[in-house]
Amino acid sequence: MSLRRSARIATLTDKNKQNESVEQPTVTPKRKVRSKKGVEDAIMTPARIPTEDISRSSKTVVYEGETDVIDVLVTPVETSINKGKSRESILPLIDVSINKGKSKEIFQHSDGSKSVLEPIDFSWLQKRKFGQSHDNDNDSYNNGTSLQLNNVNEEDDDSDDWEEVDLSEYQDQSDNVSESRPFPNKTIQLTFKMPKIQYKARGITKIERAIRQNIHKAHLLTLLAHGIIRNDWCNDEMTQAMAFSLIEYELQALFDKALVKIDVKHANLLTIALQDLSKWWKDYFIITKPGIRNREYHEFGEEGVEKFFENDEFSDCLPSIDEFRSSLRVGEGSRDTSAQLFVVALRSLGIPARLVCSLQAVSFRFAHKNKVAASRNRKEDNDSNNEISMNNNTNEEVQRTLGLGKYKLNANRKNSNGSKSKRDYVDNGYDDYNLLSNKDTRVGHSKKQRSISKKGRKQDGNLQKSDIPPIFWCEVYFAAYKKWICVDPVRALVNSPQAMEPASNVTDNIMAYVVAYEQDVTRRYATQWGARTRKLRVPVTKDGYDWWHETLVYFARPYESKQDNEEDAHLHKLEVSERMPTSIGAFNNHPLYALERHLKKFEIIYPRQPIIGRIRDEPIYPRRNVKQLHTAETWLREGRQVKIGEQPVKHVKSRIYTLSKRRAANMASLYDEEPPESGLYGEWQTEEYIPEPIMNGKIPKNSYGNVNMFKESMCPIGGVHIPINGIGKVAKKLGIAYGDAVVGFDFQARRCIPVVHGIVVAKESETMLLEAWHEHASIVEAKNNAKREKEVLARWRKFIIGVQIRMRLHNDYVKFDLSDMEEEESEFHHGESEGESELYHGDTDEEDNNNSIGVDNKGETNESIVDKVVINNNNDFSDYMDIESDIYEGKDDVNTEYDFMNEENEEVYREGGFINEDNDTYEVFLLE
């Protein structure tokens, strides 16, 4: 038996053909089919069948998952091809779909070889013509040993891809099913072994990346807002007063002294004062919590966040400024609060101090899978060992969360010696208002008031002396240096910006955005700005949109101070003087340095001096020497031309983008020609395109008979570009020499199509041409208007005649025959209307205006039963809305014909349309 298929079964290797005819079980007697020998060995190549097509089609495809059975129902399909251009043909089709929508499947054959199975392209199939008569009908019916797959055009020369399929093997089995009709139900069952191929987990999609980036941005904004609020609190007079009263007089005096004069000597004094103040602060303020920490993405959405917020120990939650003040009063809180209150203290002393925060937004980058897994495992381990080593776990967890690195928390938290002295200073009953009025007595106050101990006060020596970089710290402006100097009160560090940057392997403190309210000062602290830090921030998009910059502008001061300018200059200097990266990879896309190995295809280093360093013997060049190259054509596109005598500085293999080029390349490869290369030029080798002049009224054209007008500057000298499409015809008519102006290219279906916009003519003919154009345009417009008017009137005429016919039918057959309807109708007709008079609208000629269309019945049709129909667009139909809505709701069965009275007691006939309430128009359905 045989099977008629229109599947393309092509081969990868075996090109031998076996032309065996086959019996046709379906409508068409037999087809010639090409495929590879043996179904089992068949390798199906044609690809790209859209899976939707398969699912929508009537043909049946059964895929039974692990059972590896594919049922294929062969259905004869009648197809008309090419809109009647070609003969109709009948086309049996097979749908083969495997693995639910995967576009490409790999099949393992019995011999172990793998091949790609590509489903059948039905649209392609349907376009193939099938011959209606077949020479070998008898043969095919008789021997029935081979399966012939489609190809209809037996004479077709492109048959190389097609092979006969010997189905004898397969047929032996299926013969048992039915002798006379081998496939009574036209179902074929093909059995394949499922490929044992592990598909790699898909990588990160664009959407996932966008989601993460948005989460990152949202988180940044909340952190930014958090800092703004805390900074506002730092400006609170009351809190400042409280802080001021706490500071010992000696310290205050020291600051007063340092601020007397602006010079280096006094600056040194200020440094000392700051150091002393931080030492004092370190003693006064006890850190009980670490404050904000960076969290990994996977920790969100799990129990991590809730745990984080439930456990007060890890959060830095101060609901209002009251808690902020009380934290100052009590002298304990998170490390963040400590830094913030220190800013309060500085500002209370009149020191210009900025609150600095390294925003810890959850990263939008994707953690390495093993890292995530490791961290999860660690967590699980902890959970499972909970009972056994509760203490250790707590410590570990706390340690991890706090980001304390190698610092071990003291399991036996005792109130260490360090806090003893402080207890003396704590005063729960501190009176704010009292303080305000008694600033002079503040020293006494503070000393005295710190004598009360506070029970339950926790203090951890490790938290106090931890030397890990902070999240919050501050900056003090040194007028003498014209610089902002960083101060970390917790570690009593002054002017050690490098100590603020956490190690790159720390995960819970990532320095990417350092904001000094309100300035981005990241570059002061990030030592590897170009190589590392930059990549942690929301990237600037291709079109130059810098989200972070735009956001900060929104929050920034409306004015720019001199300090800001100085700072910008300083930060820029820092960026420029950043130390070189130490790894090869870090040079890739580095803003300052470049290696030759990272050059892109259209880039070159020019000039190759200076070499500013070496890494593993590779010279390091400044990034500014990396120059973009283009082909001569591309430069022309930019309105530039290569200078005479310049040679390409680089050659690259040219890529083939268009069909014509592909054909040319294929031809060339036949002759073993080398693939073409294109020469690249740098901008320094080019000059502004110099257009050719118009000589003797002749427009200079390119080899395609056009004028290149990629830029307006490319217009031929003495010529003018008239960017009006269609003006070429006019020029031609007038006999004016012109050239089509090519302004660019469109690319579709792998074809390049020049975009012509207007023409180029000699300047002297411009006026004449434009006049002719206007004339031409007005003629065309008038023609079009006349045409349109004619069409409109024709439609109205048709409509009105239709209405008249309908009315007459109604009156003749409905009204008089169905007496019970009459009553009902008459309601709508306002009691008027009997027979023809219903539509008759007396002498209304004078009522016609622009808003009405009156059509006189000139007896052109015998159907006419009315003289005039008025459609008025300007009336307020709201009065009729009730009736209209009745119609819409189907309360009225005869909802096609009504006439109404408008305000002028004028009948308005409306039928077959509806009122558009939105724009108060009456829309008409023209009944064909």
Next chain:
DNA sequence: ATGCAGCAAACGTCTTTGCTATAG
């Protein structure tokens, strides 16, 4: 354990001047 280089996969950019049949 850490950092680096190379690998693999996904994403995104680059492309740079027809032909034929039919209707009017």
Next chain:
DNA sequence: ACTATAGCTTTGACGTTTGCTGCA
């Protein structure tokens, strides 16, 4: 006979980025 126009063609290649892996 000539001109204008619709429809058809074939469904990309490869450079760059980025996460992953293995090695030193």
